[in-house]
Amino acid sequence: MSEAALRERIKELVVQCLFLDVEPSSINDGDNLMEVHGVDSVNLFEIVVALEEDYGISFADEDFDVETFSTVGSIAELVERKQAEDGR
Amino acid sequence: MEFESGGFTLRGVVHRPVQEPPVAGIVFVHPFAEEKKSSYRVFVEMARAAADAGCGVLRFDFRGCGDSEGLFEEAGPEAWRGDLRRAFSLAKETFGAPRMGLLGLRLGAALAAELAEEELELAFLLLWEPVAEGERYLSLTMRRSMLRRKLTEHEGGEALAEEEEEEAGEVDFDGYLVPAEIQRQIAEIDLLAESKAYPGPTLVLNLSGRSKVAPAVEKLASRYVSGEAQAVRQEPIWSTVGLVDATPTITASLEWLRKTLGLRLP
Numbered sequence: 001m002s003e004a005a006l007r008e009r010i011k012e013l014v015v016q017c018l019f020l021d022v023e024p025s026s027i028n029d030g031d032n033l034m035e036v037h038g039v040d041s042v043n044l045f046e047i048v049v050a051l052e053e054d055y056g057i058s059f060a061d062e063d064f065d066v067e068t069f070s071t072v073g074s075i076a077e078l079v080e081r082k083q084a085e086d087g088r
Numbered sequence: 089m090e091f092e093s094g095g096f097t098l099r100g101v102v103h104r105p106v107q108e109p110p111v112a113g114i115v116f117v118h119p120f121a122e123e124k125k126s127s128y129r130v131f132v133e134m135a136r137a138a139a140d141a142g143c144g145v146l147r148f149d150f151r152g153c154g155d156s157e158g159l160f161e162e163a164g165p166e167a168w169r170g171d172l173r174r175a176f177s178l179a180k181e182t183f184g185a186p187r188m189g190l191l192g193l194r195l196g197a198a199l200a201a202e203l204a205e206e207e208l209e210l211a212f213l214l215l216w217e218p219v220a221e222g223e224r225y226l227s228l229t230m231r232r233s234m235l236r237r238k239l240t241e242h243e244g245g246e247a248l249a250e251e252e253e254e255e256a257g258e259v260d261f262d263g264y265l266v267p268a269e270i271q272r273q274i275a276e277i278d279l280l281a282e283s284k285a286y287p288g289p290t291l292v293l294n295l296s297g298r299s300k301v302a303p304a305v306e307k308l309a310s311r312y313v314s315g316e317a318q319a320v321r322q323e324p325i326w327s328t329v330g331l332v333d334a335t336p337t338i339t340a341s342l343e344w345l346r347k348t349l350g351l352r353l354p
Contacts, residue, residue: 015297016296016297016298017296019297019323041232041235041236041239042324042327042328044235044239045228045231045235045327046324048231049228050298059231061234064234064235065238066239
């Protein structure tokens with residue numbers, strides 16, 4: 001999956017898990033999800049679980065850093081890193 | 089109502105339909121710890137809707153939970169299985185309904201699914217976002233707590249004494265300190281391990297923002313002879329702070345009951 005496609009998929013998950021009534025494409029890669037879209041620990045967790053299911057990856061405890069999950073761009077970087085670690 | 093189970097007085101609420109006897113009786117099985125508190129109102133709304141549709145409903149609290157006697161830290165799934173058997177038996181007597189069912193949420197759904205394997209008089213089974221694998225449930229719940237803690241710390245909140253809890257073998261489930269023994273009992277739950285003997289109609293609802301059924305839910309439904317999985321677009325009613333509109337979940341459940349049991353819809 002290309003980097004752009006990954007980011008679009010993450011935006012779709014954000015819209016689904018937050019029950020947002022916006023087009024995924026309206027979310028900017030650098031938007032702070034907590035400040036701009038009201039992501040809290042409950043729906044951030046839903047996003048984490050969805051990413052693990054969709055991409056067959058497992059986040060480690062040390063991955064759970066607020067900054068890492070703050071934007072679509074930073075989440076995409078983490079997913080790519082986890083996929084590389086798993087040899088995907 | 090009050091009843092005895094294992095030397096403890098358990099307390100619950102009975103919802104009766106206008107017309108007696110009920111066309112069916114349903115025992116509601118609540119989830120674990122903070123998830124029970126979050127979903128309390130949804131259970132009330134579902135019970136009232138089911139009563140309007142002609143069902144009798146028993147909502148009750150396991151020992152160590154809610155209004156029932158006992159200490160939370162001394163209870164757990166092993167004790168609650170006995171509580172549920174007792175509640176189901178009592179509900180059969182209370183309602184005198186031709187069909188009896190179970191409706192459970194999260195860990196409550198797991199306990200309902202377990203009882204279904206041995207309860208010959210069970211006519212239908214509704215599982216709302218069931219905990220299919222206890223170990224994964226523990227892992228996810230601890231991670232969610234950690235995520236919440238980190239967000240709270242990030243916002244300037246007070247950090248929890250995590251190390252002290254770990255030393256005692258307890259873990260923090262959103263404010264509930266869960267002893268190692270309860271963790272062990274939860275970890276033993278595995279609904280996916282083998283095919284289910286329960287032959288009756290079974291609905292497994294996957295409650296999330298996603299439009300497709302999660303693989304684990306699909307797998308669980310396929311374990312049943314008459315299992316059906318549905319994805320319902322629903323906020324997590326078990327972990328959301330504040331009131332949640334559970335209309336999608338209640339509507340899907342009532343529609344399935346109507347189709348399965350021939351109930352009238354409210």
